[in-house]
Amino acid sequence: MIMPCKKITHLVSASLDRRLSLNERLGIFVHFLMCKNCAHYEKQMLFIRAASHRIADHRDANNNAPRLSPEAVIRIKNHINQHDKLH
């Protein structure tokens, strides 16, 4: 029995979160032999994972990466100073 593509896409995603059963892995393997689309889908899922793991480093390296606003800096500084005086 060939599993439908929709089911395969969910299994491909699940394979990133849990260990698949032997049957599930076999189902994917057989399906990929006949379906390029789902094989593309798996590659793209792996790509999205790899990109997500690196996103923090890349965004930090960016010159226009978000920064604390000057108002927030003043507010936080005041807060910390107040705390310092109390303790």
Next chain:
Amino acid sequence: MPQLSDPNTWLDQHGDALFRYALLRVRNTTLAEDLVQETLLAALKARARYAGEASERTWLTGILNHKIIDHFRQAHREQPFADSLPDDEDISNDLFNERGHWANPPSAWANPDQAFEQQKFWEALAECVARLPPRLAELFTLREINGMETEEICKVLNISTTNNAWVMLSRARMQLRQCLEIKWFGR
């Protein structure tokens, strides 16, 4: 053994990095600022316990990460993730026909690895994550950016079964794939 620098310099030295760390995970400027403030105050109180095993930045980031998880935990203690899996989070009906075959098949992406070299790609990815329905974005972020295990995430977000979390993660990835295809891989 590394020593902590003067706490008065922490904000200047680490404030922006901590802010970006928080913003990437909570996607809300005010909340991210508050989390940075709480982190620095907590660090001030805990500085006697700094063991010098991690760099100052790593130590502060660890505290911030606790604050972020606590924030999610509190938010979902009052408002658990619904057990339902609403249809509007599921785009598969647009992608598959009624027999579950592709109606709108994914094409191969040309040179995906080159995307990593381009700043605009990272902006596109962040935008695609931000466009996810909020709870899918939270779940995806904890799983793929924070690298937490599903069981742990279910406790933090108050999701009743790991199975539900897996279904939601699949939906999140499917939406992200679709968004990147439009925004970056240009179809």
